[in-house]
Amino acid sequence: xxxxxxxxxxxxxxxxxxxxxxxxxxxxxxxxxxxxxxxxxxxxxxxxxxxxxxxxxxxxxxxxxxxxxxxxxxxxxxxxxxxxxxxxxxxxxxxxxxxxxxxxxxxxxxxxxxxxxxxxxxxxxxxxxxxxxxxxxxxxxxxxxxxxxxxxxxxxxxxxxxxxxxxxxxxxxxxxxxxxxxxxxxxxxxxxxxxxxxxxxxxxxxxxxxxxxxxxxxxxxxxxxxxxxxxxxxxx
Numbered sequence: 001x002x003x004x005x006x007x008x009x010x011x012x013x014x015x016x017x018x019x020x021x022x023x024x025x026x027x028x029x030x031x032x033x034x035x036x037x038x039x040x041x042x043x044x045x046x047x048x049x050x051x052x053x054x055x056x057x058x059x060x061x062x063x064x065x066x067x068x069x070x071x072x073x074x075x076x077x078x079x080x081x082x083x084x085x086x087x088x089x090x091x092x093x094x095x096x097x098x099x100x101x102x103x104x105x106x107x108x109x110x111x112x113x114x115x116x117x118x119x120x121x122x123x124x125x126x127x128x129x130x131x132x133x134x135x136x137x138x139x140x141x142x143x144x145x146x147x148x149x150x151x152x153x154x155x156x157x158x159x160x161x162x163x164x165x166x167x168x169x170x171x172x173x174x175x176x177x178x179x180x181x182x183x184x185x186x187x188x189x190x191x192x193x194x195x196x197x198x199x200x201x202x203x204x205x206x207x208x209x210x211x212x213x214x215x216x217x218x219x220x221x222x223x224x225x226x227x228x229x230x231x232x233x234x235x236x
Contacts, residue, residue: 002029003153004216005186007197010041014053018060021072025064029216033186034072035197036136036159037084041190043075044112051077058087058094065089069126071155071184073100073135081114086133086157088124096124096133102144104137121147129153129221136160139171149179150235152224156185165194169208176200180227180235182219189213202227 006024010017017039025032037043039057040050054074061070070089075082076099084103088096099116103109121144123130132148136158148154154175160168168187176183183200187193189210198208199217202224207217228235 001031001221002216002218003182003184003199004028004032004214005184005197005199006032006034006038006214007186007189007195007210008035008038008213009189010035010038012041014040014050014057018053018057022060022064024214025061025068025070027214028068029218030067031069031153031184032071033155033157033184034070035186035188035193036073036157037075038072038157038188039074042107042109042112042159044108047075047082047112048077050075051082062089062092062094066092069095071133071157073157082112083116084109084113084135085116086135086155088126088131088133088155090126095126096131098133098135100135100138102135102138102141109137118143118147123148123151131155133157139168139175145175145178151179151181152221153182153184154179156183158185158187160187160194160196162192162194165196168194169196169198172196172198173200173204173206176202177204180231180233181224182221 043050076085084100132151133155172185195210
């Protein structure tokens with residue numbers, strides 16, 4: 001398989017963001033992760049507009065998932081509440097969705113979003129692959145890591161600030177090594193963001209390039225089994 005991470009800037013023009021995202025997805029591999037809220041940014045002053053745009057964007061992204069797995073997050077209104085929801089698309093369908101559970105208070109998220117439930121976090125399967133997903137700030141929580149033990153691949157859409165760039169790199173690499181799995185982490189390329197998007201193997205090998213908008217790497221999923229046989233820590 002080929003894994004890809006998108007490292008794009010998000011501007012104020014939602015439609016242009018969508019076109020940029022679609023163009024990068026069309027060039028991506030068999031599995032692609034895009035940054036957190038890459039279509040709109042957090043857009044606290046345009047929340048209703050951002051949520052409505054997400055509905056339209058989802059309809060345009062679903063056809064691009066016929067031959068690839070796509071993961072990203074968007075702002076969504078459910079009743080009178082707003083959530084930051086991760087979607088995983090495949091074969092033209094939504095195969096997994098997961099609202100963000102751990103909101104970043106320093107970024108104002110707790111003032112605008114409702115947190116999801118820990119019950120929504122767990123391993124899901126696609127074509128025999130065991131996948132997990134966590135969103136940005138959730139990287140810092142051990143209880144979420146434990147929910148994903150046994151994943152073959154962990155997807156990480158993020159909007160992680162550049163002041164904590166090294167933290168993002170350390171946490172995503174540790175996540176791959178501790179879980180002996182692939183980590184596919186996508187961060188924003190906006191000027192105040194860390195970039196550091198990467199594809200990390202169960203051995204801790206990193207494919208990363210802050211200069212690129214799309215980073216791709218061929219992978220062998222058998223590396224997961226090899227690592228778990230070689231260094232047996234109880235994962236299957």
